[in-house]
Amino acid sequence: MALMPGLQLNMGQQLKLTPQLQQSIKILQYSALEVQQTIETTLETNFMLEIDEERDDESENYKDQLDSDASTNEESLSLDEKPLDIEQSKEIDSDLQLDMEWNEVFSDHAAPSTSLKDSSDYVSAETYTSAETTLHDHLQWQLDIAPLDERVTVLASYIIDDVNDEGYLESSLADLLITINENESDDEHPAYQLSDLEDALAIVHQFEPNGVAARDLQESLLLQLAGMPQTPYVVTAKQLIKENFDWLSYHDHKRIKKFYGLNDEELTTLLRLIQTLNPRPGRDFSPVQSEVIIPDLRLKRAKSGWLVELNQDAFPRLSVNSTYIQLASELDDTNQSQRIKDQLNEAKGLIKSIQSRGETLLRVGSFIVDRQQNFFEEGEQAMKPLVLREVAEHLDLHESTISRATNQKYIQTPRGTFELKYFFSTGVSQYGSADQSATAIKAHIKRLIDEEDPKKPLSDSKLMKLLEEEKDIAVARRTIAKYREAMNIPSSSERKKLNKYKI
Template sequence: MAVMPGLQINIGQSQQLKLTPQLQQSIKVLQQSALEIQTMVEQTLEENIFLELDQDEEDVLADDSAALDAQDEATTEGSLSSEEDSATTDTALGNDLETDASWEDIYQDDPIPSLALTHSGDAEEWTAPENYTAEQRSLHDHLLWQAEIHEWDSDLDQLIAQYIIDALDDDGYVDEPLQTIAQAISEHAELPITEERVESVLKVVQTFEPAGVAARDLQECLLLQLNADTRDGPTTALLEQARDLISNHFELLSTHQFNRIKRRYKLNDDQLEALIHFIQSLEPRPGRAFAVVENDYVVPDLILTRRGDRFVLELNSEAYPRLRLNPEYIQLAEQIKDPSQANALKEKQQEARLLIKSLQHRGETLLRVGRYIVDRQQRFFEEGEKAMQPMVLREVAEALDLHESTISRATNQKYIQTPRGTYELKYFFSSGVAQYGQDDQSATAIKSYLREFIDAEDPRKPLSDSKLVKLLEEKGIHVARRTIAKYRESMGIPASSERKKINYFK
């Protein structure tokens, strides 16, 4: 069984290229995220008796430069230099793996103190107080509770209400046609249910809290909230105007035709502003208050820190479980005389060695790619998005003598923790924009400037694309107006005319 990465050529009536098992494993491991790696390792530890965690080195962090061959002492200390290009390539996987698969060539000798909270008791059972959360009732549960205490005319009506509540989306809108709901209830109850009866029950559900729930569109949602508003005083006139506007002239409101609204209702600027602000106080997504917020956590593969005037790139030890072969089980396996059992155990050993090598290769590849990115984008880490340099996969692949697909796998779902925050590695790739004979400018940098200019603009006099071109030229960036329009649209920013309408009452 071949263990070296490479291609096999079978010559017969046809030629076929086959990836060796080790190269297949290396590709699979490289493209997985840190969380997927942790899950895979945990599962493999349960299935393969020859693998075990290297507990003696559990708290040691990875040193970026030790994974690369023939580096000078300054590089070993973690400094990043543009002259460092003697790292091992992605095909340089040797077959001389030690029994314990030591990672001393990747991990530092001096551990960095842990930032874990101190506490008493069993570490495996203790949970930090901030990890406890109060139970949060969902919109579905809140509406079902109201349906249970409501006095329905019949049990069938309550059943219809439950079906309607189940049909609501996260924003509180009815997500299915009433006819579809009626058909589903008819099949379940084995009774003919009409769409009219479903709509009558829907009217009841629409009286539940929060106001505006169970609407079929935004117009109905806003009207439900206005109809539920029973305030007296000066608000009464606003209520009547808002109801009429949304009921009969909703298209004027949705298209920001404020001048036509003023003429139709004979309003001055102050009265129009009060009316629009009143409508803006309504909730277009009534289910939002019950939305369960779940944070997406990522485990960074690389950690970038600054020590003095140098950046230090390291593998995150928590993202790379340190594995080794269990020497006791290897000795026991050598004593097995039965050929079939011996071969099965030998395959398990080979699988364990293959996984250890693949993990090591993954770490080395990510370090190489990460080192190049940090060196290329060093100004970004010092100055921010505006200093981002254009960089594409082909550039990195040629510099590191790797294939573009390898760079793509090494940057997709791989994260780096930096003093500026945690970023996916592919975030640092952006195409270059030509500048009439000057050096190309990163698209990310241009978007950063556009966002800054638009955030600071006068809401009553938004900046046109032509004006944005001039402002960029003052920063030494020369791009065409159509490029500005393309980037503005990709950022979800409307044109200046639309922004003026949206910002009219801000």
């Protein structure tokens, strides 16, 4: 069959997202901190966008801002009391001369100070914070002041570099030795032996914090015990961890008492000593960065009930810079006018996207608060089942939109600051009664366990009966066990053992 060129006509429908819609979707899924970063980046590149500092943040919303921006531009930017049509740049008077070059518009006009470059460059001493000392820095400082020869220092440096934030070695000594010899050994420097690396590791083991650079938990605990005064209990603890560490892991207290000849009081003292050891010796030097959470919504109690409002302090108010639009009226350069038009469209698009984000969050937040009113009055135990589909159907939005509007979006309430997706919970079917939220059931389980007798912990079966008797919540025992494990709560037998030897 011969191949012949031809034309075909196909008809179909295709959905394409406009750039404005794509930007709105991105802004919606951004957290408040990411929106701040986007605004700062755009302010640096778009000369049409500026922060509106004259308006009262508490009294105006985003919609009023856009409307007032448009009216302000129409009133103040027109030369003949008419709105400026930037696309009609050819009609601008070309005889009007400018006393500056276009590139000079972006220069800083602040007069230099005699003592400082710029007043904005000055940083108050109160804004400085001390640098954090990491575990690596702490170990390296101890190595620098230790009287060691060069070869041992090299080995110790590699060991320190291999220590993770928990304080343990990440690589085996054999693998570490291969890396060291590949980088350090040559004709002038003989290859290192495994015994050399072990000697260097023994030196690092003497550094603070105790138990650092261990290869496993057992070695770390033994190193910490070695640094303590050698009392009979310390010696027994070392023997127990070294010889029968599994007994300690499985809480086999009867065997420990029988093997080491201990009574109940001596066993309690021994276990309390072991509990004072740090299973993660490097955690104290781990960098602790407090996560910045900026609430998008605020919940307040009003006379008519709960009031949800946008957090006006989440990010600055934006407006269009009127100076450059007026400057465009004095230009006869079509390219420059087009550039201003593009920048203007970008600025208005960002403002509109932020406005749309706020409106969506307000709608979603208002519905969640209305649905979960009992939670704000009584707490987790009053949480109701809620899924994305229910919110989407009520607000006539897609589930993906609800997902974007609740992920990394926070609401500040009298009970604390919560992520919006925290209020979503699956429902557990009940026999003859309303479904219960999984979050509420977990709260009931935790309350019952907190109130139990430490000497007689409640079993999963007993918890199931108490929930049915007190709260009319009928769930299976395996569901109780699943929720208990999800909250990292041990079983009743494990709790009994732990409560017996608590300090």
